Amino acid sequence: MPTPTSIPVVDGLFDVQDGAPALVGAKCTACGTHYFPRRARCSNPACNGAEAAPVRLGPRGVLYSWSVQAYRPPPLFGMDPWAPYAIGLVDLPEGVRVMAMLTGAPPEAFQIGSPMQLRLEPLRVDADGREVLTWKFAPVAEHVA
Amino acid sequence: MRPVYVLGVGAHPWGKFPETPQVQLAAHALGAALRDAGLGWRDLGGLVAASSRFEGGLGWGLHANELLQSVAELGIPTLNVGGGCAAGGIAVHSTALMIASGQCEIAAAVGAERMPKGFIPRPPGTKDDPTDSDYLRWVAMGATNPVYWALEARRRMHEFGTTEETYAAASVLMHRNAVGNPLARYRAECTVAEVLASPVVASPLRLLELCAVSDGAAAVILGTESAARRLGVPLVRVAGYATATGSFGDPATRIPTISTNPVAGAPHTSEVATAARRAMAMAGLGPEDVDLVELADNSVWQVLAWPEMLGFCEPGQADWMLTHGEFDLDGEMPVNPSGGFLSFGEATTAQGLLQVCELAWQLRGQATGRQVPGAKVGMSAILGLGANGASIVLQA
Numbered sequence A: 001m002p003t004p005t006s007i008p009v010v011d012g013l014f015d016v017q018d019g020a021p022a023l024v025g026a027k028c029t030a031c032g033t034h035y036f037p038r039r040a041r042c043s044n045p046a047c048n049g050a051e052a053a054p055v056r057l058g059p060r061g062v063l064y065s066w067s068v069q070a071y072r073p074p075p076l077f078g079m080d081p082w083a084p085y086a087i088g089l090v091d092l093p094e095g096v097r098v099m100a101m102l103t104g105a106p107p108e109a110f111q112i113g114s115p116m117q118l119r120l121e122p123l124r125v126d127a128d129g130r131e132v133l134t135w136k137f138a139p140v141a142e143h144v145a
Numbered sequence B: 001m002r003p004v005y006v007l008g009v010g011a012h013p014w015g016k017f018p019e020t021p022q023v024q025l026a027a028h029a030l031g032a033a034l035r036d037a038g039l040g041w042r043d044l045g046g047l048v049a050a051s052s053r054f055e056g057g058l059g060w061g062l063h064a065n066e067l068l069q070s071v072a073e074l075g076i077p078t079l080n081v082g083g084g085c086a087a088g089g090i091a092v093h094s095t096a097l098m099i100a101s102g103q104c105e106i107a108a109a110v111g112a113e114r115m116p117k118g119f120i121p122r123p124p125g126t127k128d129d130p131t132d133s134d135y136l137r138w139v140a141m142g143a144t145n146p147v148y149w150a151l152e153a154r155r156r157m158h159e160f161g162t163t164e165e166t167y168a169a170a171s172v173l174m175h176r177n178a179v180g181n182p183l184a185r186y187r188a189e190c191t192v193a194e195v196l197a198s199p200v201v202a203s204p205l206r207l208l209e210l211c212a213v214s215d216g217a218a219a220v221i222l223g224t225e226s227a228a229r230r231l232g233v234p235l236v237r238v239a240g241y242a243t244a245t246g247s248f249g250d251p252a253t254r255i256p257t258i259s260t261n262p263v264a265g266a267p268h269t270s271e272v273a274t275a276a277r278r279a280m281a282m283a284g285l286g287p288e289d290v291d292l293v294e295l296a297d298n299s300v301w302q303v304l305a306w307p308e309m310l311g312f313c314e315p316g317q318a319d320w321m322l323t324h325g326e327f328d329l330d331g332e333m334p335v336n337p338s339g340g341f342l343s344f345g346e347a348t349t350a351q352g353l354l355q356v357c358e359l360a361w362q363l364r365g366q367a368t369g370r371q372v373p374g375a376k377v378g379m380s381a382i383l384g385l386g387a388n389g390a391s392i393v394l395q396a
């Protein structure tokens, strides 16, 4: 049976190398500040508009804060089936704090300070039967009760 | 730069007015401000409109020229300024500069808005652009505006031990203040139990802890000292006025971004903190001199976090201040005697102007039903989409 195909919700935000997912961001060529998503220039005024080059970020981080959205967002958000879900801010070791959907635990069960792991998971299945993937963070396995 | 005075203030009540065109709301507010000053339309020397993406002739938001074409074709200079919710504060700043620079003797700032229903969406017709974070936050994770405040609120609970009851008490205070304000949309008192019983929108924040969206309009007329004395209005000086943008390393995750680059020690919500610091320095005053503050309470989180950010109390102290009545009308540092965004609902461009109207009414002793006793110095602080900040300091 052929593997079901999947597509990213938006091109260029994450990739998989040797089976390992990572977010694709950028790193300032002058001061080393990391950004997500990719961008052309560093905004540190000390860098005077220095270029930022693509870089892979993650896949581990620490949960800075989280919330559960109880009401369905506007239709541009194509989660299907929809249910209340958690969104969090995750501090990556590169110094960038990334917003993401959270997974791997019940919506209200997350804890600030937990080690988190990047996962690519489907938001929905599109009309061609492909999984539409977005990036999420889940508690690192050994920390799940 | 010459001193600038408040000549008149006025507002249209907040609510939902689908049958009233935006320009009519603006004319109502500016007309009220002109009457308050004892002036007519023909006396205006300049007009600044606070503009947003939600509505407005020609697609560029409320436009000063459009208002003049509908009421008085004066040939005067106009400015149209943006900055999301901060646009009203930015408009007062621009108007003050028109007076201070010698360009105008009398000039006005006006904001008027009719908001779309529900979660604030993307501008109509926006392209799906993968480099636009306002596209990414919707399509990739469905992050609504309330979730940004919820993430701050949850973090505060972790750092300072703020409880859900304390957040609810902040909502109770805002609604209690609004009972005395006929301009507010929500004027019924509520209890902590009622707030906690309202549905969770984005945990830990509930419906009564988040500002709704409303329609409304407000206007401020500024002028020289000689104009103020000639008109015989109460002498309220625009002692400080400043705008600012965000600083590198600010840990705030701003709507509609999906990441931030926090630098240790960098100030939070720096666009507002910086604007307030500049306005205070211009006025030659410190936080201890301020008798009341009107701050942008998009949620109950701001009611606690911003008085700390503005220097009215130490980080983590606001919970104690609130629960001991120090943010009340007769407390040490009254917060939002108007009732704030939580009691008005956000009418984007009008919000920063309403704040300055309220400061003027308070300093004149005209804030019947919500008066801060003996108020001599009032400060506004407002945040606009992205990283726009503005702050106005009035002194009687």
Ligand SMILES: [Zn+2]
Residues within 6 Å of the ligand: A028, A029, A030, A031, A032, A033, A042, A043, A044, A047, A050
């Ligand atoms: Zn740099």
